[in-house]
Amino acid sequence: MDSNGVAAQARETGTLGKLMVLLDLVTHADTPLRFTDILALAGQPRGTLHRQLTHLVEEGLLELDGDGRYAPGLRLLDFAARSWARNEFRLIAEPHLRDLQQATGETVHLGVLRGQSIIYLDKVEGRQPVRMYSQIGNASPCYCTGVGKAALSLLPTESIVDLLAGLSFTSFTASTHVSAETLLAEIREIADQGYAFDREEHEAGIRCVAAPVWSEDRTFMGGISITGPAYRLSMELLHQWAVPVQLAAGRIMEGMRVRLGPRR
């Protein structure tokens, strides 16, 4: 999120907001953090920070090991397991993801837009369904993923501009969009044609084709994608798959309508 390496200095308001910044710090770290590490990152008085961390530990959101290092708490897993298991959007989409996987033999993703990120809600792989949490739950940038661009294409132009204004572009590969202008142009195109590509923009050698999916109440705006290695997925093949991806997306939305009733 921040391009500078220093303190997030989040202007978060409210008790909860401040605590969530800390939780973010610790869960984003590659390794458990010592008190002093967090002190430097959070830029808060020692006393305050200490009490905040104590509260987070008491609630099981963080854990403190025998060496005084803070790590994410396992209670988070319990919360997440429940959220995931009962998520209506995911439950409805799942069979259609499987169908799409069967039809193409490649990996299929379901993701939704949250803030400036795409959070992956589900993943169906070929041979062996990949390890849990391997991708599910992960947040990826919206500007360099097929699902992300498909999701953005659902927003009114003004909202897209606002959203893009607030993010910093990281150049993951040579193809990654690095300016709001070119990205916006592509998103307009995507909105017209109804599908998006990822031309090795997030990871070299990985391509995808995606179609937007949304719920009528706009709670979920995201997409589904077929992803695979560039050597196997030519751009020509991806163009062919645009239709089945869009069809699957349509079936998911139809499923939502039926499941949630016609009232909304």
Add this chain to the structure above:
Amino acid sequence: MDSNGVAAQARETGTLGKLMVLLDLVTHADTPLRFTDILALAGQPRGTLHRQLTHLVEEGLLELDGDGRYAPGLRLLDFAARSWARNEFRLIAEPHLRDLQQATGETVHLGVLRGQSIIYLDKVEGRQPVRMYSQIGNASPCYCTGVGKAALSLLPTESIVDLLAGLSFTSFTASTHVSAETLLAEIREIADQGYAFDREEHEAGIRCVAAPVWSEDRTFMGGISITGPAYRLSMELLHQWAVPVQLAAGRIMEGMRVRLGPRR
């Protein structure tokens, strides 16, 4: 947790504690909750509750759909994905779980004790690794699972007594322990022999054999288990598997020692 269906009435202290009670309420519900539902469950003034829910939504811990129903927020998935991916205990255990799965052909679990529950950190299944989050992250009772009883056997008797005093026994099957006395007796036995069984105590037709695993700093006290259907896993077979389960447990603990250094 509560046997009565009514308001948890948690005597939680501090701003965060109160909010976590709400988060628990919503994530434990089978379906998204309306404001009024939560009002009844939480037993708080309307104004207070409304503001609290708003804060949780602002932070992405809850989500409010177009019908005014509150559901768990997807930000929880992101937190959990990180916690899981980087959990040292799990990373070290994983290869040994795979070995054990290969050797027996049955499902292998890794779980740790958190409060009165076992939280499953990993699961390795035979043919097809099971769907994500299917079990991982789930909290199960400690008194009727192999991993749970194995974990309890690591505690000093006094701590076990305290812990058992605070829980209410649900009789999941005819074999479920329903009193602290018989359970305590079995746990003593488990402590002596170094392995535990689940004799269809949590789910009819499902048995397991488990061995305790812990980290030296006592941050993780849990176990690994081999689980399967009773018709395939005779008690005789489970007795035979006690040795490989204990060996795998030993290797995991050795791995922890090497990884985390000899200093502790």
Add this chain to the structure above:
DNA sequence: AAATTATGTTCCAAATAATGGAACATCGAT
């Protein structure tokens, strides 16, 4: 071994945020 520094914990008056009752909106169904 003593001194020094780095690190972690506790305390409490002042600043800030949460509380909760009641008034105010909004929506659905008669």
Add this chain to the structure above:
DNA sequence: ATCGATGTTCCATTATTTGGAACATAATTT
């Protein structure tokens, strides 16, 4: 249109958080 149910806002009171400094403990150097 009216009524009841549901959801939202307001603000003086109350409770919590804040942050500086003193205190405690462990690690390192002299």
